[in-house]
Amino acid sequence: MEFTLRVWRQRDRNDPGRLVTYKATDVNPDMSFLEMLDVLNQQLVARGEEPIAFAHDCREGICGSCGFVINGRAHGPGRGTAVCQLHMRSFKNGETLTLEPWRAKAFPVIRDLVVDRRALDRIIQAGGYITVNTGSAPEANTIPVPKPNADKAFDAAQCIQCGACVAACPNASAMLFVASKVSHLGLLPQGQPERDTRVLRMVAAHDREGFGNCTFYGECEAVCPKEISIGFISRLNRDYLAASRRARGALADKKEDAA
Amino acid sequence: MSVAVTGTPVSLDAKVPGGPIEKKWDNRLFELKLVNPANRRKYTVIVVGTGLAGASAAATLGELGYRVKAVTYHDSPRRAHSIAAQGGINAAKNYRNDGDSVWRLFYDTIKGGDFRSREANVFRLAQLSVRIIDQAVAQGVPFAREYGGLLDNRSFGGAQVSRTFYARGQTGQQLLLGAYQALMRQVDAGTVELITFTEMLDLVVVDGRARGIIARNLLTGEMSSIVGDAVVLATGGYGNVYDLSTIARQSNATAIWRAHRRGALFANPCFTQIHPTCIPVSGDYQSKLTLMSESLRNDGRVWVPKRKGDTRPPNEIPEEERDYYLERKYPSFGNLAPRDIASRAAKEVCDEGRGVGPGGRGVYLDFSDAIKRLGTEVIRQRYGNLFDMYERITDENPYKVPMRIYPAIHYTMGGLWVDYNLMSTIPGLFVAGEANFSDHGANRLGASALMQGLADGYFIIPPVVADYLARTRLEKVDPSHPAFTAARLEVEERTRRLLGVKGSRTPESFHRELGKLMWDYCGMSRNEQGLKKALAQIPVLRQDYWKQVKVLGDDASLNQSLEKALRVADFLELAELIVTDALHRTESCGGHFREESQTADGEAKRDDANFAYVAAWQFTGVGTPEVLHKEPLRFEFVELAERSYK
Amino acid sequence: MLPKSTVGKKIVMAVTGLILVGFVIVHMAGNMKIYAGRESFNAYALALREFGADFLGYSGALWIARVVLLVAVVLHIASAYQLTRHSRAARPVRYVQAKAPDNYAARTMRWGGVILLLFIIYHLLHFTFGAVGYAPGQFVPMDVYSNVVTGFRVWYVSLFYILAMVALGFHLSHGVSSMLRTLGVEARRTERALNALGPIVAAIVVAGNISVPLAVMTGLIG
Numbered sequence A: 001m002e003f004t005l006r007v008w009r010q011r012d013r014n015d016p017g018r019l020v021t022y023k024a025t026d027v028n029p030d031m032s033f034l035e036m037l038d039v040l041n042q043q044l045v046a047r048g049e050e051p052i053a054f055a056h057d058c059r060e061g062i063c064g065s066c067g068f069v070i071n072g073r074a075h076g077p078g079r080g081t082a083v084c085q086l087h088m089r090s091f092k093n094g095e096t097l098t099l100e101p102w103r104a105k106a107f108p109v110i111r112d113l114v115v116d117r118r119a120l121d122r123i124i125q126a127g128g129y130i131t132v133n134t135g136s137a138p139e140a141n142t143i144p145v146p147k148p149n150a151d152k153a154f155d156a157a158q159c160i161q162c163g164a165c166v167a168a169c170p171n172a173s174a175m176l177f178v179a180s181k182v183s184h185l186g187l188l189p190q191g192q193p194e195r196d197t198r199v200l201r202m203v204a205a206h207d208r209e210g211f212g213n214c215t216f217y218g219e220c221e222a223v224c225p226k227e228i229s230i231g232f233i234s235r236l237n238r239d240y241l242a243a244s245r246r247a248r249g250a251l252a253d254k255k256e257d258a259a
Numbered sequence B: 001m002s003v004a005v006t007g008t009p010v011s012l013d014a015k016v017p018g019g020p021i022e023k024k025w026d027n028r029l030f031e032l033k034l035v036n037p038a039n040r041r042k043y044t045v046i047v048v049g050t051g052l053a054g055a056s057a058a059a060t061l062g063e064l065g066y067r068v069k070a071v072t073y074h075d076s077p078r079r080a081h082s083i084a085a086q087g088g089i090n091a092a093k094n095y096r097n098d099g100d101s102v103w104r105l106f107y108d109t110i111k112g113g114d115f116r117s118r119e120a121n122v123f124r125l126a127q128l129s130v131r132i133i134d135q136a137v138a139q140g141v142p143f144a145r146e147y148g149g150l151l152d153n154r155s156f157g158g159a160q161v162s163r164t165f166y167a168r169g170q171t172g173q174q175l176l177l178g179a180y181q182a183l184m185r186q187v188d189a190g191t192v193e194l195i196t197f198t199e200m201l202d203l204v205v206v207d208g209r210a211r212g213i214i215a216r217n218l219l220t221g222e223m224s225s226i227v228g229d230a231v232v233l234a235t236g237g238y239g240n241v242y243d244l245s246t247i248a249r250q251s252n253a254t255a256i257w258r259a260h261r262r263g264a265l266f267a268n269p270c271f272t273q274i275h276p277t278c279i280p281v282s283g284d285y286q287s288k289l290t291l292m293s294e295s296l297r298n299d300g301r302v303w304v305p306k307r308k309g310d311t312r313p314p315n316e317i318p319e320e321e322r323d324y325y326l327e328r329k330y331p332s333f334g335n336l337a338p339r340d341i342a343s344r345a346a347k348e349v350c351d352e353g354r355g356v357g358p359g360g361r362g363v364y365l366d367f368s369d370a371i372k373r374l375g376t377e378v379i380r381q382r383y384g385n386l387f388d389m390y391e392r393i394t395d396e397n398p399y400k401v402p403m404r405i406y407p408a409i410h411y412t413m414g415g416l417w418v419d420y421n422l423m424s425t426i427p428g429l430f431v432a433g434e435a436n437f438s439d440h441g442a443n444r445l446g447a448s449a450l451m452q453g454l455a456d457g458y459f460i461i462p463p464v465v466a467d468y469l470a471r472t473r474l475e476k477v478d479p480s481h482p483a484f485t486a487a488r489l490e491v492e493e494r495t496r497r498l499l500g501v502k503g504s505r506t507p508e509s510f511h512r513e514l515g516k517l518m519w520d521y522c523g524m525s526r527n528e529q530g531l532k533k534a535l536a537q538i539p540v541l542r543q544d545y546w547k548q549v550k551v552l553g554d555d556a557s558l559n560q561s562l563e564k565a566l567r568v569a570d571f572l573e574l575a576e577l578i579v580t581d582a583l584h585r586t587e588s589c590g591g592h593f594r595e596e597s598q599t600a601d602g603e604a605k606r607d608d609a610n611f612a613y614v615a616a617w618q619f620t621g622v623g624t625p626e627v628l629h630k631e632p633l634r635f636e637f638v639e640l641a642e643r644s645y646k
Numbered sequence C: 001m002l003p004k005s006t007v008g009k010k011i012v013m014a015v016t017g018l019i020l021v022g023f024v025i026v027h028m029a030g031n032m033k034i035y036a037g038r039e040s041f042n043a044y045a046l047a048l049r050e051f052g053a054d055f056l057g058y059s060g061a062l063w064i065a066r067v068v069l070l071v072a073v074v075l076h077i078a079s080a081y082q083l084t085r086h087s088r089a090a091r092p093v094r095y096v097q098a099k100a101p102d103n104y105a106a107r108t109m110r111w112g113g114v115i116l117l118l119f120i121i122y123h124l125l126h127f128t129f130g131a132v133g134y135a136p137g138q139f140v141p142m143d144v145y146s147n148v149v150t151g152f153r154v155w156y157v158s159l160f161y162i163l164a165m166v167a168l169g170f171h172l173s174h175g176v177s178s179m180l181r182t183l184g185v186e187a188r189r190t191e192r193a194l195n196a197l198g199p200i201v202a203a204i205v206v207a208g209n210i211s212v213p214l215a216v217m218t219g220l221i222g
């Protein structure tokens, strides 16, 4: 197979960047997209051109390192597929493919197709955990978790923190990501004590990082490699509503105590 | 340990505590010195690597109040290779009431490791296994559950009990997220400083003690000296020496190799694990081999056609013309025979010309019986994501056609030598997770690496590091110390040299060549002739590398070619040691199969009289022979027996 | 005044949206009374003003409703404005090759909202104050029936109403589902069911409302 690639090249944050056109020839349909780029990069280096930078590691769709936009679609045309798991057989021979990095203020471009997604870690840092020091855990089977809840928590927990939801969202919102963590922990009995503070703090961190707000376009869900449902965003909103009500109640109680 | 400096072979002392085996860890805990909570904040511990072992260690040390610097080359701790572990984690909970116990897990692991691991370590691992599950559940790890709401288990290779806890096919992911979240909590609390996009390129030893690292910021190329009171390496395995493997592409050996060059002994480097169930190679562009979790062997049956060169599609081969060779050869374990054995058996049938798929390098893993018995839905629930992954890669539907699988490099049992306290031969340098050699002997059982990484990180590293800090008087050191400046200059010189060669071949092409050489001569089965050939070729390749490598770009921004070049340079040195070790160990054991040492029916033949020891190698210079030290293995609680799965 | 977080603002938008949606539905139902004839339609307009007059005075209840609506519209627009700005800023560099979102209605929310605002202003000046769209003396306070009929006899006024209703349709067809999600309603089985709800509500409201100018122009009423 043969493709014309228009690839975003940008040296660093200060470089304005541009699309550069390359030809990919002799592409085997069983190659993964990243393998196609590997081969192209080898050719570029042979010609003395710097290879195209793209992030990757596991190449199994689980580490969340990879990701760029192919023809306007985050992670390309596959459903429930990270770009490392996308194979060239998903494309038509001779197609022109435009590759761009995730675009969001919160994801500055590092180089070419690599962006800095550490904003997502800072959101987790703000409350995406259960407070339990090592050693203090009770016997694992002390608290049964109804299977449907456990399964649903797992569905949410699958998020690989790739950032495709942000890339695809017309508002550059990371709400699907935040919702997945809030729901994962909020669905388990272990996550209840911090349920309120977690959602309030994580949403605040999300906004602080400069992600947009969710207006339910649903684009995120369509590109999410783990097919995480926007139903979890509804859940997040519900938790948020309940939490802010209780937080206000708590505040009032405190005032009363003080009086 | 001063032995390492002299270069004369000695017998290594692992400092195993006294007492009966089930009391050893308790005894050790009691002997360990503590650091007063108020003083902990005065100590800085550098943790390199944020996979299961590193993240759990860093989080726990942070909780205890130490100042922790957690370093990773990833942008986020959660990208570590551990994230990819699929099948599960063992623990001796005996929830199934099927006769499991700490003792049995201990015994299975020792036997699985072909009696080449240290008893006391393995016992401690089995003991701690139960607490790991408690910890993970409390963190919100969504393990699979039964309808009653309690935890579910499945079986894994090398065991006849169901003791594997799992979260669909994403157990490593969920466990790592638990540790990652605990770590991020400490980052928020200010006890852990997370240093991302930063790769350790050297270890700094001051007055014989590990005091810090030299690390390169991958985004700016800036070289920094990070100073601490102790260093924990949790940088994972070195399987990527082989290039094509199931291991994440960025995983590399630089951290442990550089520590080795600074004096840490490297133990059992030739103990590499080849996993029997991976998707076969499809072309020479291939970058990565994908594992199909071993858990699939719970329900899948492995077979090849009885006849050589049978090219009929699998569904047209009648039952009586199929050879379910694992069930035939190992009736009591059948398809759940341990990895080394299943891998070799696959190689054997393919070597006989009965392999299937392109190039005849593959065997079938067939689910049709299980689907008939349990229905598609049950199979989908158990393995859905693996089946999807398989279909995505191969474009074949495993619900209808049997999977094709072939062995691939997967794990490295070898690693830096550590004593019972996980301390290497450099005082103050601790090693955790796959990076150390500790618990798996010559072969690791499935679902035991996650267990080991977390036991190391959550439960062992924190008290032993405390003990070291409490017992040691450490001078104040800062980055201007001559040892730091010297190490830093060396590293800068190394990067400059790589950029300066301006040759004609990419680091990738060297890596590929090295990988092929290692796979051919030091892969699933090894012989003297092949190993010697490899030993002759590797130094040549290494010299070529420094003359011909081509690394474009500069050292002031993200430069992935340079990262790769630095890693491949170290692989080229490590490879030689792996082969040296393989050549010296003329017995077969576990993942190390020497063709010269086999039984009449082709099974591995151990040589306990001569090789019941850990081989720990000491670096003496690039290209000069390493010095072999030995840690004799004594088996007080299990009997050295022939390892049979028949 | 508005909450600080994006989710908080969005909730304000949803709550005010809920009030507005409630109003539009009731208003549409009220409009249907026009088919019952002049007397009953005018009586309905009067009833609205006399409702609770004993306690609140003539038009009292109506004024309360007006204030609620006005506050709702103001808050709705204020949050919409702030969130839109926030989201615009979240993507300073656009894609060279962008893909249009699949959800067309969702894309029209912002401009659609502006059209609605303009429509509301015009609509008030028109049917409530009689300030536009009538020849002098044509507008008769409290003869709502003839005001509507005379008003819609002008074809371009009717056309504008119809177009505005199309805009309303889009706004509701995304807005209703979005609002429910914002308020925490989670689809039990599939998101598709929730997605369908918006268009259904929108279709009912729009069909009812559009029927009025159409009925006038086709002479069905008048």
Ligand SMILES: Cc1cc2nc3c(=O)[nH]c(=O)nc-3n(C[C@H](O)[C@H](O)[C@H](O)COP(=O)(O)OP(=O)(O)OC[C@H]3O[C@@H](n4cnc5c(N)ncnc54)[C@H](O)[C@@H]3O)c2cc1C
Pocket: B048, B049, B050, B051, B052, B053, B054, B071, B072, B073, B074, B077, B079, B080, B081, B082, B083, B084, B085, B086, B087, B088, B089, B171, B172, B198, B199, B200, B201, B234, B235, B236, B237, B246, B247, B248, B251, B252, B254, B255, B291, B410, B411, B432, B433, B434, B435, B446, B447, B448, B449, B450, B451, B453
């Ligand atoms: C496909 C696959 C499936 C597996 N499934 C299972 C399973 O089901 N059960 C099981 O028990 N085991 C499984 N394993 C094995 C297991 O996943 C690993 O052995 C284990 O996760 C290793 O964890 P670790 O913490 O030691 O290292 P890793 O997870 O490899 O982490 C290494 C860390 O070190 C960092 N690092 C490395 N070098 C440097 C450096 N120079 N500078 C800075 N940072 C550095 C990396 O960034 C990373 O954070 C599987 C392995 C593979 C490949």
Ligand code: HEM
Pocket: A215, A216, C010, C013, C014, C017, C018, C020, C021, C024, C073, C076, C077, C080, C081, C084, C106, C109, C110, C112, C113, C114, C115, C116, C117, C120, C171, C172, C174, C175, C176, C178, C179, C180, C182, C183
């Ligand atoms: C008066 C009639 C109006 C009604 C019935 C209405 C209703 C709604 C509803 C129900 C929502 C969804 C809230 C949510 O997403 O949770 C919404 C969203 C919105 N409205 Fe309105 N609105 C009206 C007027 C306006 C006006 C006048 C504007 C702006 C000038 C506006 C702008 C918006 C915007 C920008 C959104 C967010 C888009 C989105 O959620 O996708 N609306 N509106």
Ligand code: HEM
Pocket: C024, C027, C031, C045, C066, C069, C116, C120, C123, C124, C127, C128, C144, C148, C161, C165, C168, C209, C210, C212, C213
């Ligand atoms: C074709 C459809 C519509 C018709 C025929 C119609 C008709 C009317 C009439 C006759 C009145 C005057 C009632 C009175 O003075 O007693 C009125 C008032 C009003 N209408 Fe509509 N309307 C329509 C659509 C809408 C829509 C879509 C909205 C909102 C988005 C709206 C908002 C209002 C408001 C706010 C008032 C003023 C109520 C008051 O304060 O008295 N109308 N409408």
Ligand code: SF4
Pocket: A158, A159, A160, A161, A162, A163, A164, A165, A166, A176, A177, A180, A220, A223, A224, A225, A226, A227, A228
């Ligand atoms: S929610 Fe989906 S798209 Fe978003 S970061 Fe997680 S896995 Fe990626």
Ligand code: F3S
Pocket: A168, A169, A170, A171, A172, A173, A174, A175, A176, A213, A214, A215, A216, A217, A218, A219, A220, A221, A230, A233
């Ligand atoms: S695309 Fe964006 S608007 Fe919400 S539903 Fe997804 S985050």
Ligand code: FES
Pocket: A055, A056, A057, A058, A059, A060, A061, A062, A063, A064, A065, A066, A067, A082, A083, A084, A085, A160
């Ligand atoms: S490379 Fe890990 S998800 Fe794609």
